[in-house]
Amino acid sequence: MATRRTFLKLTAAAASLATPSIASAQASGRVVVAGGGFGGATAARTLKALEPKLDVTLVEPNATFTACPFSNNVLADLREISQQQFGYDGVKKAGVTLAQTSATAVDASAKTVTLADGNKLSYDRLVMSPGIDINWGALPGYDEAAAEKMPHAWKAGAQTVLLRQQLQAMDDGGLVVISSPANPFRCPPGPYERASLIAYWLKIWKPKSKLLILDSKDTFSKQRLFQNGWAELYQGMIEWVPLSQGGKVTSVDPSTLTFVTDFARHKAAVGNVIPPQKAGTIAQQAGVADRTGWCPVEPVAFESTLRPGIHVIGDSAIMGGMPKSAFAANAQAKVCAAAIVELLAGRKPVDPILINTCYSLVAADYGISVAGVYRPDKGVLTDIPGAGGTSPLEVVGGFRGQEALYASSWFKTITTEVFG
Amino acid sequence: MKHRLLLPALASVLSLASVVAGGAVRAADTAPPGASSCTGCHAAQRIPDSVIPRIAGRKASDIVQFMREYRSGAWPSTVMGRIAKGFDDQQIDAIAAWFAAQPE
Incomplete structure (x- = not known):
């Protein structure tokens, strides 16, 4: 017969049995996030929102973040660069400690990050979201000095403003040349959105000008949508030269703004080199980048397959079917943060589902998109069959x-x- | 009086047990797979001048209906049809329940 006393004993026994799991159910610990872009800032905030007890430090040298999405609108005079810029007050208010300096070294076995200001941070988990660096040296003739003559504008900011200034200073009738790299690179539809919006601006202000895209690929993101839009809006203004027709740029000469291919030399009035890229330098230093220059990760918590305890998200990571986009970095960051909370609490994170949606503008009021839904499959993030894809080629009404x-x-x- | 004191303790033990018995011990407020990606477009807070509808705090049955109709094409969309096709009924139900429970 169960008396009140025996019942209490049972309850106490159950409670004491349960105690270890209650204790381990709460994540605690120290997480360092390196890189304050769409990936890193999202990860830091989400970690703090999901588990306020976590000690979260965001390491980011810049006081202001300059966003790449919509920076092509700055080139077309549709936005000011200041509208692309965001501070970190919101991140700090969310309880994240901001270390305004750069990470100079990561020791994966000691679990420490050395900072440029001399401090050393220890971590239980490290999230790296360093974005891209230009792979200087991969394109002969193109170095930091050359980028002042032939801007890449592939990291938004001063380079974006420089390219806009060059476009504005160009005589009507000039030739704008854009070179587009082989895969993978940041923002796969970006070069073609850029061509579109520069053409949009040229058509209004310098209508005798032409735009040439020299491509190291034979196909590109949202290709038919872009090409249909170009035929519709910019007839005869944009010429695209694919790899198979000699589009691959093999070197540049910044002193004459010349793009060299195996077949021709193209002298530009304004030259925009979108160069080969790699994971941000700190990723190479930390040992999380492989020989491709990018960072392999597992597809559930995005933990490095090379250095345990370090998670890599955003443009620098190899994310299977997911493209290098701000939307993807943000989605990966939220999944990564939730997984880290689980791991720190001693639990196994469940398989995630992620969405990506990338919009591009063909003109100011003409938008197209590509979307995808992804899940882990055989060790990589994989497109869920039947989902995703691009905007339809034929549309009615106000779709674009x-x-x-x-x-x-x-x-x-x-x-x-x-x-x- | 005594019974009232006991009941919460019993309830908490039982609910803990059921969570453990369910397989993974997970925090009750964990977003189901896919949900965290939605807020990239469907903001948790009000965004001035955004034409994208908020879904936090909407009725779960409404979210379920929209997602199913986007998926089948019965309700026209620009991008949501392409996204909804990545989710089965159970996943949609879980995401809908999650957003319905978020503050409007």
Whole structure:
């Protein structure tokens, strides 16, 4: 017969049995996040939101982040660069400690990050979201000095402003040349959105000008949508030279703004070199980048397959089917943060599902998109069959206008989520 | 009086047991797979001038209905049809329940 006393004993026994799991159910510990872009800032905030007890430090040298999405609008005079810039007050208010300096070394076995200001941070888990660095040396003739003559503008900021200044100073009738690299690189539709928006601006202000895209690929993201848009809006203004027709740029000469291919030399009035890229330098130093220059990770918590305890997200990571985009970095960061909370609490994270949506503008009010839904499959993030894809080629009514509106709404939303 | 004191303790032991018995011990407030990606466009907070509808705090049945109709094409969309096709009924139900429970 169960008396009150025996019942209490049972309850106490159950409680004491349960105690270890209650204790381990709460994540505690120290997480360092290196890199304050869409990936890193999202990861830091999400970690703090999911588990306020965590000690989260974001290491980022810049006081202001300059966003790449919509920076092609700056080239077309549709936005100011200041509208691309965001501070870290919101991140700090969310309880994240900001170390405004750069990470200079990572010791994966000692679990420490050395900072440029001399401090050393220890961590239980490290999230690296360093973005891209230009792979200087991969394109003969193209170095930091050359980028002042032939800007890449593939990291938004001073380079974006420089390219805009060059476009504005160009005589009507000039030739703008854009070179586009082989895969993989940041923002696969970006070079073609850039060509579109520069053509949009040229058509208004310098209509005798032409734009040439020299490509190291034979196909590109949203290709038919872009090409249909170009035929519709910029007839005869944009010429695209694919790899198979000699589009691969083998060297550049910044003194004459010349792009050299195996077949021709193209002298530009304005030259935009979108160069080969690699994971941010700190990733190489930390030992999380492989021989490709990018960082292999497992597909559930995005932990490095080379250095345990270090998670890599965003453009620097090899994410299977997911492209290198701000949307993807933000989605990966939220999944990574949730997984780290689980791991620190001694639990196994469940398999995630991630979404990516990338909008591009063909004109100010003409938007197109590509989307994908991803899950881990055989060790890599893989497209879920039947889902995703691009905007339809044939549309009625205000479809393209609606996607342009969704594009700007997305930018407002994501920048508020990350930096607001 | 005594019974009232006992009941919460019993309830908490039982609920703990059921969570353990369920397989993985997980925090109750963990977002289901896929949900965290949604807020990239569908903000948790109000965004001035955004034309993208908020879904936090909407009725779960409404979210489920929209997702199913996006998926089948019965309700027209720009991008949501392509995204909804990545989710089965159970996953949609879980995501809908999650957003319905978020503050509006």
